[in-house]
Amino acid sequence: MHWADVEAENIKARTPHVATGVAPSGPIHLGGLRELLTGEAIIRAAGHGKLFLIVDSIDPLRKLYPFLDESYEEYIGKPLSDIPCPCRDHADYTEHYMERFLDTLQELKVDLSIKYAHEMYAEGRYKEATRKILDNREKVSDIIEKHTGRELKDDWYPYNPICSGCGKIGRAKVTGFQDPYVLYICDCGHEGKADIGTDDGKLPWRCDWPARWSILGVDCEPFGKDHAASGGSWDTGKEIIEDILETDAPHPVVYEWIHLKGQGPMSSSSGVAITAEDMIDMVGPEVVRFLILKSKPNTQIDFDPGLGILDLMDEYDDHEKDYFEDGDEDKARTYELSQVDSVPEKKPQRIPYRHLVNLVQIYDDNERIWKVAKDTGQIDEDDEKDFHRFEKRAENVKFWLEKFAPAMVKFSLKEELPDVKLQEDEKDFLRSYSESLEEIRWSAEELHRSVHDCAEKIGLNKGKAFRTFYKILLGENKGPRLGRFLSQLDENFVKERISEVIEN
Numbered sequence: 313m314h315w316a317d318v319e320a321e322n323i324k325a326r327t328p329h330v331a332t333g334v335a336p337s338g339p340i341h342l343g344g345l346r347e348l349l350t351g352e353a354i355i356r357a358a359g360h361g362k363l364f365l366i367v368d369s370i371d372p373l374r375k376l377y378p379f380l381d382e383s384y385e386e387y388i389g390k391p392l393s394d395i396p397c398p399c400r401d402h403a404d405y406t407e408h409y410m411e412r413f414l415d416t417l418q419e420l421k422v423d424l425s426i427k428y429a430h431e432m433y434a435e436g437r438y439k440e441a442t443r444k445i446l447d448n449r450e451k452v453s454d455i456i457e458k459h460t461g462r463e464l465k466d467d468w469y470p471y472n473p474i475c476s477g478c479g480k481i482g483r484a485k486v487t488g489f490q491d492p493y494v495l496y497i498c499d500c501g502h503e504g505k506a507d508i509g510t511d512d513g514k515l516p517w518r519c520d521w522p523a524r525w526s527i528l529g530v531d532c533e534p535f536g537k538d539h540a541a542s543g544g545s546w547d548t549g550k551e552i553i554e555d556i557l558e559t560d561a562p563h564p565v566v567y568e569w570i571h572l573k574g575q576g577p578m579s580s581s582s583g584v585a586i587t588a589e590d591m592i593d594m595v596g597p598e599v600v601r602f603l604i605l606k607s608k609p610n611t612q613i614d615f616d617p618g619l620g621i622l623d624l625m626d627e628y629d630d631h632e633k634d635y636f637e638d639g640d641e642d643k644a645r646t647y648e649l650s651q652v653d654s655v656p657e658k659k660p661q662r663i664p665y666r667h668l669v670n671l672v673q674i675y676d677d678n679e680r681i682w683k684v685a686k687d688t689g690q691i692d693e694d695d696e697k698d699f700h701r702f703e704k705r706a707e708n709v710k711f712w713l714e715k716f717a718p719a720m721v722k723f724s725l726k727e728e729l730p731d732v733k734l735q736e737d738e739k740d741f742l743r744s745y746s747e748s749l750e751e752i753r754w755s756a757e758e759l760h761r762s763v764h765d766c767a768e769k770i771g772l773n774k775g776k777a778f779r780t781f782y783k784i785l786l787g788e789n790k791g792p793r794l795g796r797f798l799s800q801l802d803e804n805f806v807k808e809r810i811s812e813v814i815e816n
């Protein structure tokens with residue numbers, strides 16, 4: 313059974329509310345998508361329910377991130393919702409980063425209800441939970457001390473006011489609670505009071521999290537393994553919701569990080585990240601979903617935006633086959649859950665992504681590429697929808713070539729014979745190859761085998777034989793896998809290029 317179906321079994325009986333969260337402190341990367349798509353897959357598997365995305369917009373800007381200019385220094389410590397947006401086109405900082413992320417989610421067809429934390433506080437939705445937590449502050453303190461081993465002072469209050477003097481959060485010392493006011497003195501010297509029924513302040517994270525479960529009636533929540541560690545905020549949150557807020561804790565789904573090949577876990581603050589938008593542009597929305605859904609949440613995903621993309625795309629096409637040809641059930645289910653629109657009526661005819669990598673560099677028009685695919689038997693019949701899918705994939709390939717592909721897969725086919733000097737043995741090899749072309753089929757395998765055969769026949773080093781082709785076609789010493797590459801080129805073009813060389 314697919315993991316999303318297993319998780320859905322736990323909560324299906326209710327109309328499940330699944331919660332996810334996001335910190336809008338910078339561009340939202342692929343790692344951030346894992347939480348959301350994990351939650352969404354569980355709802356899809358359950359067949360009904362509601363997905364929340366809670367935006368931690370009242371949290372402070374913690375530091376000057378590499379993508380911010382120095383003018384942001386003065387905003388460190390202020391709630392994100394009170395900070396101007398970097399491009400000045402959005403209402404605030406939060407909206408600046410959320411807008412693109414929400415566009416991305418739309419492309420992935422993720423249906424959700426978005427909740428901004430600063431609005432929930434402003435609307436008074438946290439009031440009851442905040443009151444219970446403040447009324448029980450000793451018990452809350454004991455729970456946190458027990459799980460974390462941290463010692464809290466006797467006069468600790470589980471509440472962080474936003475200072476009305478300096479506008480910063482987390483700098484003030486709370487001196488008392490006179491319902492509904494939390495009294496405080498800030499580092500800046502300001503003395504004030506915060507109304508718990510407003511956005512004058514917020515609960516600290518370990519209390520905020522269980523409070524939002526009770527407010528939104530959350531039945532299930534996927535969260536990163538940091539929260540799940542022993543003494544982490546899951547342990548304390550579970551006890552706070554059960555003992556203080558007297559509500560059931562949600563069903564937890566712990567997920568692992570996405571690692572970027574050779575660089576470690578993705579994180580926007582360290583700059584090790586691929587944004588969600590880039591990911592869609594390079595593989596299309598279905599394969600973004602597929603990347604996340606094919607692995608169980610508790611397994612690390614190793615992501616390689618270089619050559620790894622070719623394997624990922626092949627893997628997707630294989631799962632498609634499993635779906636349409638009664639193959640592996642879990643794989644078929646992964647494919648089904650990866651779809652953005654309804655599943656295609658019949659198995660799409662595909663040109664593999666790795667073949668398109670060559671084709672889009674050889675031909676600049678899609679009709680021509682489609683024809684080559686038909687001539688080489690990859691496409692059996694014209695189908696408008698398949699052609700449309702192919703065009704989208706061709707766009708993805710071009711984006712990947714421009715932004716992420718390693719140099720080794722890029723080439724430029726020379727329309728005219730490049731200015732290269734060939735040695736006699738190289739010309740002999742081409743003569744022999746030219747003769748063999750009269751006998752073999754124009755297929756990747758035969759074209760490749762014939763390079764070996766002809767090189768052997770005239771006693772030429774095989775590496776040199778391959779290089780001869782790259783020289784006369786690309787003006788380079790290396791290029792894409794030759795058999796496949798030649799088969800994708802126009803047969804007459806190749807034959808004429810060879811004759812031009814040997815007749816010189």
Ligand SMILES: [Zn+2]
Binds near residue numbers: 477
């Ligand atoms: Zn202050």
